[in-house]
Amino acid sequence: MMIGTGDKNNILDIFRKSLVQDSQRQSDEPVECTKYYSDLIDYFLRYMFALEKEAVLAWSKYLLITGKSENIDFAEKIFKDYVSQQWRLFNKNGCGPLKAVDLQNNHCEKLYHSTDQQQVKIKCGGLFKPFPDIVGCSGGQWSALPVCYAEQENGQVECKSEGGVTVCRASCSPGWGSATHPLPSEYKCSQPPCPSFIPHKCNNCTQNSVCKDHEVCTGAFGTCHDTCLVKPCGVNAKCSSSNHDRSCTCVSPWKGDPNKGCRSQDLQWIQTGDVPSNAVQSKSQLAVCKATGPDNGWHSGFVKDQRCNYEYDWSKYQANNYEVLVDPCGGSGWKWMEGAHENMVSYDKSVRFQGVKYYVCSGKSDGLVGKLFNTRHGYLCHIAKDNTRDENFYTLVPQPCI
Numbered sequence: 146m147m148i149g150t151g152d153k154n155n156i157l158d159i160f161r162k163s164l165v166q167d168s169q170r171q172s173d174e175p176v177e178c179t180k181y182y183s184d185l186i187d188y189f190l191r192y193m194f195a196l197e198k199e200a201v202l203a204w205s206k207y208l209l210i211t212g213k214s215e216n217i218d219f220a221e222k223i224f225k226d227y228v229s230q231q232w233r234l235f236n237k238n239g240c241g242p243l244k245a246v247d248l249q250n251n252h253c254e255k256l257y258h259s260t261d262q263q264q265v266k267i268k269c270g271g272l273f274k275p276f277p278d279i280v281g282c283s284g285g286q287w288s289a290l291p292v293c294y295a296e297q298e299n300g301q302v303e304c305k306s307e308g309g310v311t312v313c314r315a316s317c318s319p320g321w322g323s324a325t326h327p328l329p330s331e332y333k334c335s336q337p338p339c340p341s342f343i344p345h346k347c348n349n350c351t352q353n354s355v356c357k358d359h360e361v362c363t364g365a366f367g368t369c370h371d372t373c374l375v376k377p378c379g380v381n382a383k384c385s386s387s388n389h390d391r392s393c394t395c396v397s398p399w400k401g402d403p404n405k406g407c408r409s410q411d412l413q414w415i416q417t418g419d420v421p422s423n424a425v426q427s428k429s430q431l432a433v434c435k436a437t438g439p440d441n442g443w444h445s446g447f448v449k450d451q452r453c454n455y456e457y458d459w460s461k462y463q464a465n466n467y468e469v470l471v472d473p474c475g476g477s478g479w480k481w482m483e484g485a486h487e488n489m490v491s492y493d494k495s496v497r498f499q500g501v502k503y504y505v506c507s508g509k510s511d512g513l514v515g516k517l518f519n520t521r522h523g524y525l526c527h528i529a530k531d532n533t534r535d536e537n538f539y540t541l542v543p544q545p546c547i
Contacts, residue, residue, distance in 0.1 A: 157235050158260055160189050175266035178243050178253035186258060240282040244338035247273050247293040269293035273341060276304035290334055294342035302344060310335045315344030320355035323347050324366035353389040361389050379406030408545035410478055414468040420448055425470040425479055429512025433505055435492055436464030442496035445505050446529050447514035454529040456515055461529040474546030481539040485524045489540040505541040
């Protein structure tokens with residue numbers, strides 16, 4: 146009765162099955178091969194054999210009392226044979242120790258702790274993952290040597306069993322790599338207990354795509370850094386980054402190439418009754434001004450005696466209300482250059498002549514400021530002095546402040 150009806154349906158297998166089923170109803174955690182599991186099986190067998198021994202002792206006493214003491218030796222022999230048969234049966238189909246470093250349910254040490262066709266769910270401690278998830282007992286051997294492994298940072302670990310050897314391979318995901326371990330890590334274990342597998346970290350980027358949107362990957366095996374730090378904008382420029390690239394814009398009132406530096410500020414026209422200290426001046430120290438002429442358009446000239454002197458239609462005009470050209474950079478944001486230039490300072494379009502632009506100019510001989518525009522005779526500087534149309538002139542050109 147204690148042995149049961151066959152190898153796969155003995156009393157120990159029945160107890161083992163009930164133990165697993167009861168534990169599964171209480172928790173999803175694996176019970177097979179835990180200390181709780183092996184302790185209960187050990188206790189069950191000790192208790193069962195103790196009961197059988199007590200039964201045989203009681204039978205021996207009965208034979209002694211009834212005067213059949215000659216049968217006591219026969220009873221003890223039957224008991225020894227019976228126990229030996231049970232041990233052979235209980236140990237016949239087991240797979241022995243199930244061991245691995247960091248394996249939590251590693252208490253299947255005796256053959257009778259496991260049995261044929263038993264499936265054991267593996268659990269590793271800490272952050273380790275198990276291979277395989279479930280190991281089976283068949284033909285006296287476990288289906289694979291279990292191993293606990295750490296997950297690959299920015300990569301993956303693949304394990305398999307090959308001819309009784311557990312082989313693991315750790316590789317980096319696309320876009321990631323390792324400067325210290327450029328090749329995938331490999332691990333093999335052929336004897337239990339298998340040491341835990343801790344692959345190297347894939348913490349070096351190889352593509353921008355794995356970085357954050359505002360970052361780029363620096364180097365073949367590099368790190369992700371803010372795009373604006375890797376490729377900063379020029380001075381006085383604001384950097385913004387997205388899609389692994391950066392764009393630069395000048396911070397107002399600065400102008401220029403934001404990638405190289407915003408080093409200029411626009412010259413400004415301000416209405417004033419005097420000459421500010423940062424007023425733009427000609428080579429003869431005359432402040433540049435502009436006033437509204439008879440055509441209601443602006444005309445540039447020079448300040449003298451607190452009036453703006455300008456030329457219009459071959460005549461000299463003086464205006465009490467005018468604007469003065471000032472330099473926010475304090476005098477370093479402009480210069481006079483000989484002749485006409487592409488970037489010379491323009492302030493208005495002519496009212497009289499359609500499509501004609503007015504520019505600031507000054508005479509080379511006396512430094513008087515006038516207005517420059519392109520006539521049928523070429524560029525001429527119109528100055529409020531003796532109806533001057535000067536072809537020898539300087540033009541006002543902006544330049545970087547810093």
